[in-house]
Amino acid sequence: MTQTREYGRRVQQTPPDYSLCAGCNSCEVICCLVHGGAVSPSRRRLTVRRDIRTMMHTVYSCQHCADHPCYDKCPKKGTAMKLTPDGVAYIDESECIGCGLCHKACVFDPPRINYVKSAPKETRRARKCDMCFERPEGPACVQWCPVRCLFVE
Amino acid sequence: MYGYVGKIARIDLTDGTVTEVPTSKYVPENIGGRGVCNRIFWDESRPGVGAFDPESILIYMTGPTTGTGIPTGGRSVFTGISPNSFPEQYAWSGIGGMVGAELKFAGWDGFIITGRAEKRTYVCIEDGRIELRDASELWGLLVHPCQRKLEELHGEGVQSMVIGPAGENLMRNASITTSNDNVAAKSGFGAVFGSKNLKAIAIRGTGDVRPHDIEKLFELRLKMGNPYMRPSPLRREMTHGMDGNEIPVEGGWLRGQVACSHGCNQHCNRLMVDMKSAFGDGRINQVEKCVGIFAYGFQEDCSWTPIQNYETERNHFLACKMLSREEPAPDKDDPHFEALFTPVRGDITNYWKPDFDKGSVMMDMCNEYGIDKWDVIVWFMTWLSMAKKEGLLDDIDFGMEVDVESEEFVKYFLDMITYRRGKYGPIFAEGMARAVRALGKEKYGDTIYRGRYSQMTGERIDVPVSLETAWGQSYHWQGRGFEATINKPGWIATSLELMNSTRDAQTVAHHHEKYENYLEYKDDPCHSPLLVESIALDENKAEIKDSVTCCDWQSPDLYWPEMEAEMYTAATGIPMTAELLDEAAERSRLLFRAILIRDFGRDRAMEVNAIFPTMLYPDPLGQTVEWDEWNDLVDIYYERRGYAAATGWPTRATYEQYRLGDVADALERIGKTPE
Numbered sequence: 001m002t003q004t005r006e007y008g009r010r011v012q013q014t015p016p017d018y019s020l021c022a023g024c025n026s027c028e029v030i031c032c033l034v035h036g037g038a039v040s041p042s043r044r045r046l047t048v049r050r051d052i053r054t055m056m057h058t059v060y061s062c063q064h065c066a067d068h069p070c071y072d073k074c075p076k077k078g079t080a081m082k083l084t085p086d087g088v089a090y091i092d093e094s095e096c097i098g099c100g101l102c103h104k105a106c107v108f109d110p111p112r113i114n115y116v117k118s119a120p121k122e123t124r125r126a127r128k129c130d131m132c133f134e135r136p137e138g139p140a141c142v143q144w145c146p147v148r149c150l151f152v153e
Numbered sequence: 154m155y156g157y158v159g160k161i162a163r164i165d166l167t168d169g170t171v172t173e174v175p176t177s178k179y180v181p182e183n184i185g186g187r188g189v190c191n192r193i194f195w196d197e198s199r200p201g202v203g204a205f206d207p208e209s210i211l212i213y214m215t216g217p218t219t220g221t222g223i224p225t226g227g228r229s230v231f232t233g234i235s236p237n238s239f240p241e242q243y244a245w246s247g248i249g250g251m252v253g254a255e256l257k258f259a260g261w262d263g264f265i266i267t268g269r270a271e272k273r274t275y276v277c278i279e280d281g282r283i284e285l286r287d288a289s290e291l292w293g294l295l296v297h298p299c300q301r302k303l304e305e306l307h308g309e310g311v312q313s314m315v316i317g318p319a320g321e322n323l324m325r326n327a328s329i330t331t332s333n334d335n336v337a338a339k340s341g342f343g344a345v346f347g348s349k350n351l352k353a354i355a356i357r358g359t360g361d362v363r364p365h366d367i368e369k370l371f372e373l374r375l376k377m378g379n380p381y382m383r384p385s386p387l388r389r390e391m392t393h394g395m396d397g398n399e400i401p402v403e404g405g406w407l408r409g410q411v412a413c414s415h416g417c418n419q420h421c422n423r424l425m426v427d428m429k430s431a432f433g434d435g436r437i438n439q440v441e442k443c444v445g446i447f448a449y450g451f452q453e454d455c456s457w458t459p460i461q462n463y464e465t466e467r468n469h470f471l472a473c474k475m476l477s478r479e480e481p482a483p484d485k486d487d488p489h490f491e492a493l494f495t496p497v498r499g500d501i502t503n504y505w506k507p508d509f510d511k512g513s514v515m516m517d518m519c520n521e522y523g524i525d526k527w528d529v530i531v532w533f534m535t536w537l538s539m540a541k542k543e544g545l546l547d548d549i550d551f552g553m554e555v556d557v558e559s560e561e562f563v564k565y566f567l568d569m570i571t572y573r574r575g576k577y578g579p580i581f582a583e584g585m586a587r588a589v590r591a592l593g594k595e596k597y598g599d600t601i602y603r604g605r606y607s608q609m610t611g612e613r614i615d616v617p618v619s620l621e622t623a624w625g626q627s628y629h630w631q632g633r634g635f636e637a638t639i640n641k642p643g644w645i646a647t648s649l650e651l652m653n654s655t656r657d658a659q660t661v662a663h664h665h666e667k668y669e670n671y672l673e674y675k676d677d678p679c680h681s682p683l684l685v686e687s688i689a690l691d692e693n694k695a696e697i698k699d700s701v702t703c704c705d706w707q708s709p710d711l712y713w714p715e716m717e718a719e720m721y722t723a724a725t726g727i728p729m730t731a732e733l734l735d736e737a738a739e740r741s742r743l744l745f746r747a748i749l750i751r752d753f754g755r756d757r758a759m760e761v762n763a764i765f766p767t768m769l770y771p772d773p774l775g776q777t778v779e780w781d782e783w784n785d786l787v788d789i790y791y792e793r794r795g796y797a798a799a800t801g802w803p804t805r806a807t808y809e810q811y812r813l814g815d816v817a818d819a820l821e822r823i824g825k826t827p828e
Contacts, residue, residue: 016386016387017387018384018386019384020385020410020424022410022420024415024417024418026374029221029415029416030222033222033364033370038362039258039364039416041258042361049309053301054438055334118280144371144374146382146420147384148384149384149385
């Protein structure tokens with residue numbers, strides 16, 4: 001990751017003195033529900049990394065890099081990985097072959113693309129935040145966070 | 154299948170086998186959670202088994218809402234033979250955290266643990282694969298280091314349930330701990346883990362949990378508990394504690410609010426940041442709920458405000474608002490406003506002075522050793538304080554001067570009992586009820602403490618140093634002991650609920666009642682079918698909460714009786730009404746009672762004699778209950794439940810009404826249905 005990287009609009013977590021993540025994982029749950037109707041660690045498009053000792057949790061979501069290396073690495077670029085007119089890279093799961101190259105290409109640690117390698121091949125898909133671009137209300141995780149610790153920047 | 158994921162694992166620790174049981178064998182008839190556990194235990198256990206025997210089965214179940222995102226559905230439940238009940242009896246223990254959801258992501262609705270592992274073992278669940286692993290690296294670790302070790306072994310994000318040294322050493326009030334310091338503590342099932350050589354269960358799942366009605370789910374998320382949906386900042390508080398225990402904290406302390414379980418829309422638990430640790434110089438964060446506040450200072454008992462129990466349509470709010478301080482503004486135009494919101498100060502107890510650091514150390518030791526905080530704060534430490542003041546400890550040499558004001562002594566004592574050190578460690582590791590009997594109950598249990606005063610009358614309140622109520626539990630919202638200042642109709646209700654139970658029922662059956670009903674029976678609660686109806690309602694709602702699942706801090710909402718049924722239907726797609734859910738709760742309670750009758754000798758004499766003596770001590774207004782009036786109440790209750798008055802045993806007709814004819818047949822064969 002370089003300091004000069006540019007990002008698009010993305011979901012960010014507030015500092016705890018504005019609002020502390022309650023660790024309820026509602027953002028993951030809601031994300032799963034609005035995107036496919038089932039809740040699963042494999043289906044979430046953002047991740048709550050829980051600190052079991054401090055109980056201060058971190059929400060990781062796609063930063064929507066302007067140069068979108070994940071998109072560039074997709075072997076089905078334009079079909080499985082697409083771009084919205086605003087430059088948001090998103091995955092068409094019906095076309096995704098589950099190769100995981102986008103996950104590998106992510107410049108962040110942890111990678112912001114959810115890819116569960118251990119999932120059965122027939123259901124293995126990469127999933128990433130698409131900013132809920134089809135929802136007029138914007139990202140559902142932001143809308144439904146009970147403590148408003150997520151926002152769009 | 155919606156809501157459920159379809160199978161329950163039977164894990165035999167003796168031979169290492171894992172078999173699958175279809176969840177459909179038990180649902181929808183038994184709903185989920187505790188309802189399913191009760192059926193399994195009835196089917197599979199037998200009389201004469203002790204909590205620590207290899208034959209003792211421990212059952213863990215989620216509910217159909219678990220993992221779906223329906224608020225409070227993250228709760229789950231253990232049941233089994235409780236080593237902490239006195240005598241040992243079948244009991245339950247709720248637990249939050251992320252484990253229930255993770256287990257369902259792994260494809261399991263629950264598990265049944267049987268047998269005893271030959272070597273120290275932990276169970277690893279990774280989706281459909283369940284294996285027993287060597288726990289020699291984990292054994293001896295404190296709770297959080299054990300959780301961290303499991304993350305090292307299985308990767309970040311693995312969910313776990315672990316025991317600490319207390320469970321390993323069969324301390325009868327040992328807890329099972331999951332993330333966020335959420336525990337199954339009340340029944341001492343951590344010691345059952347220990348007795349089975351089971352240190353932990355690590356879970357990782359990647360599969361789906363599919364709720365049926367997502368639109369309804371979103372509606373429930375907005376309606377249940379009336380969530381604030383506003384920022385919840387980390388705040389610096391300059392004082393800690395309540396009422397007479399409030400203490401200024403130099404430089405202040407940081408308070409946050411966190412959720413207890415997966416997918417909830419509330420943040421009831423209080424996160425205390427940068428607190429003093431009992432282990433080394435590092436600072437720690439820890440979670441406080443309810444009784445934890447008293448670790449930091451206990452000069453005065455918890456106050457009581459009638460709105461906590463009695464509600465009107467214009468003024469009612471859920472307990473989830475309490476520690477997050479998000480109570481709605483009261484409606485002062487309510488004609489009952491004054492009566493509902495006038496607080497009643499708790500008794501002066503003079504147990505220990507406020508000490509912020511010592512309280513933090515006490516909490517940290519409970520967390521790391523895996524001990525029920527309740528038993529430490531309200532049982533051991535209060536007893537030590539009172540016993541010392543009454544001169545009962547003059548002949549006892551703990552190896553250190555007894556001083557509950559001293560951080561060093563608190564550490565020394567908890568260390569001694571956790572590791573069963575010295576002469577007295579093993580005695581107190583058996584829990585207070587058994588310890589006072591080992592020492593001599595007449596002196597060490599029944600001696601009256603002469604330092605407690607009612608702030609309502611100014612009179613001294615003569616309650617024994619043991620604070621013991623039925624089934625080896627300490628008083629809880631019972632007019633004596635901890636949270637004593639509830640009024641007589643209130644403690645009559647909670648005491649009857651305890652009588653019917655095997656453990657403190659107030660963690661899941663806090664008494665809720667419509668104020669208009671209370672006004673009908675307040676002067677003669679023991680002869681009121683209306684009061685009995687409210688007890689039945691709260692008891693049934695407790696079954697429902699632990700079965701659907703839901704939590705005691707959002708349920709029941711007396712002005713939204715269909716809430717749990719709506720949750721259930723949203724999760725499963727199976728039509729449900731409050732009436733049908735109530736019927737399932739009756740069935741679950743009947744199974745619970747049948748287990749107690751078959752395996753633990755439960756009858757009227759046993760339960761009335763367990764609870765009645767504990768109500769002869771005065772409440773803060775000096776009130777007690779007479780033998781005849783209590784038995785009149787028991788008569789009304791038994792009739793309401795369909796039990797025979799003489800024995801307290803449900804009639805065949807009652808079992809059959811709830812489709813439990815097979816249970817009636819089994820009990821009839823051993824002569825335990827009424828003539």
